Amino acid sequence: MGICAMIDIKLIRENADFVKERLSHKQFKTPETVDQILQIDEQRRKLQQALDVVLNESNVAAKSIGSLMREGNTDGAEALKMAVAGLKQQEKQIKEQLAAAETQQQALAIQLPNLPHALVPAGASAQQNEEVKQGGRMPALPQGAAPHWELIKTYDLIDFETGAKIAGSGFPLYKGKGAKLQRALVSYFLDYNIAAGYTEYSPPYMINADSAFATGQLPDKEGQMYHMEADSLYMIPTAEVPVTNVYRDVMLKAEDLPIRMTAYSPCFRREAGSFGAQVRGLNRVHQFEKVEIIELVEPQHSMQTLDAMVAHVEQLLQNLELPYRILRLCGGDMGFASAITYDFEVFSAAQERWLEVSSVSNFESFQANRLKCRYKNAEGKTQLVHTLNGSSLALPRIVAALLENNQTPSGIALPQVLHSYFGSGVIS
RNA sequence: GGUGAGGUGGAUGAGUGGCUGAAAUCAGUAGUUUGCUAAACUGCCGUACGGGUUAAACUGUACCGCGGGUUCGAAUCCCGCCCUCACCGCCA
Structure with a gap:
């Protein structure tokens, strides 16, 4: 070994x-x-x-x-x-x-995290993240606009209490138009990604330890994942894990690259110790829906690919007509395996809070090294690929922002792109 | 869950104790030949970690699903595990 x-x-x-x-x-x-x-x-x-x-x-x-x-x-x-x-x-x-x-x-x-890219700002915490862009239009809400957890009650979209009875707190039970909105968003996001050239996957929702190690969840984030002890499996915290592991122990040819994949999956996170005032409603839950994009590219293209992925997610937020900002994470706020990460946040206007809805990262060869995913480059030399991924997008906070920002006396006005998926332009 | 078969290099697939790091074929690659296309012929063609070199050459070790064992010596024999396939059982 x-x-x-x-x-x-x-x-x-x-x-x-x-x-x-x-x-x-x-x-x-x-x-x-x-x-x-x-x-x-x-x-x-x-x-x-x-x-x-x-x-x-x-x-x-x-x-x-x-x-x-x-x-x-x-x-x-x-x-x-x-x-x-x-x-x-x-x-x-x-x-x-x-x-x-x-x-x-x-x-x-294995204690050493990935090295941050030269572009990454110094800093220890989220305060030092660098805002690179803001976009979209801030909604003008009337006084006393309702936060999403009230709107959810008003329109009977999610039953948190019954979800808690069935599983526990943080496991929302979507119903009626709430459930349909989820489905509409997932379908729209997948179609948007597929149109951009990503191949759709539907992966296992449980993973073994080898897979979790390869993408860096183990040993760093062991406590974040649900563990099925009897079968030595973990519930996926993100589709990134199973989908990236498609290429574990694989030798690729240069012409196979880039590989571009997208997948919808539920995500399961223990979120141990993160209770408090900031986690009401959909702000933080144990199970949520997400559509992920993943790319495997030649090393010399990975930064360019990162920019393209950022632009891809940005366009998606623009299509949803949500106000957003893009942050370049500082060294201290980045994940263990990442070399550089951009976070996307949308403004949830009734809470008056920025909510993270996507995180786009270049892992360079860090994951590939653990994955043993290599390819023969133009000179015929074996080389590690670079891996990247990002959410496009995570649903609950998108739902929160859509509800809050688009509330009107006659209902929630959905953005144009969702009408055909939702079967209607308004939640009433 | 039960029974049976099987897991070998990029792929197919031979190989039941030493001369096998592994036949053969395909793919790949370098070249030769042919008026182009196609074909034919010849050479090369696994990975990892070391030593060595400016770089090569060269060289050591390990790896035939994974982990143990037997033996001076294991892809080959023994034990345990995992996975795949087929049939049976159970089941959305």
Whole structure:
């Protein structure tokens, strides 16, 4: 078993200071981990070399014994067997040490998050995120406009109490026009993505540990996922996990790229410890609907692809006629596996709050390294692909904003693009 | 859940203890030939981690679903597990 760092071990060996500098941007608090990795790595390689020598001696001896046997020289073969007897013991001993070193190095290596891209602003928390753009028109709501949880009651769209009875708090029960609105949004989002060239997938909603590790949910976000202990499966926190894992352990050709996938799925998140005033209604739930886009591209194109994905999501928000802003996340607010992330927020006018509805990230080779998803580049060299993904879009907060921003005395006026999907232009 | 068959390189697929890192075919690739297209012929063509080199060459080790075991030596024998396929049972 090799060492599976998310960051290339060669980069750490050759440029430890650069790695530390970038990690500090991501608020990584223990730069000494890098030095520890280097130290263990050196040790590990020495052991590996020692083991190779011993194994080589065994292999050579075994071949000689084979020839002696074939010549009928049993005495010579027996003598050589005796002579070689000690090698086994040595082999066993070195193997144990090597395994220990590998385990140790692996344990350290998986603690390192992906390195942030040069564009990523410094900063420790959401306050330092950089607003790159605002768009859409702010609605002018009358005094006393209702927040979405009241509108949901008014139009009988979601029964939170019964959802709580069935499963627990944070598991909304959509009904009637609420359920239909969900379906309309999912269909519209998928069609919009398909029209842009993404291939639709409908993945498993549970994943095994290998898949969760490959995209970076394990070990970093173990506590965020629902775990089915009896079957060693996790409920997906996002379609990103099953869909990206389509290409785990796959060798691609350059002409296969880019690979562009979209998938609808429910998403399950424990959201442990995040109760409070800010989580009313649809602001934060344990189960929600989302449509995801995922791309696998050649490394030299990934930043351009990221921009294209951002533009794609932005257009979708414009089509929904929602006021939005785009944030470039600072190092401290970014995910573990991401090199650069743009968040999309819509303004939910009655709550007067910005709600995150999409997060578009370039993971560069971090996920691909864990996925072992590689391709042969133009020079015929094997190289890791770059992976990217984003939501287009997550439903509940879109629903919240649509309800709040479009409330009128005669009902909720839906944006034009949804009319055919919803079968009507208004929720009344 | 039961029974049976099977998991080998990018693909198909041979291989039941040493000369097999793995036949053959296809795909790929470099070249030769032919007036183009097509075809034919020849060479090359797995991955990972090391050593070595300016870079190569060269070289060590590991890998034939995964993990153990037997053996001087395992794709090949033994044990456990996973997965796939077929049939049966159960079931939306």
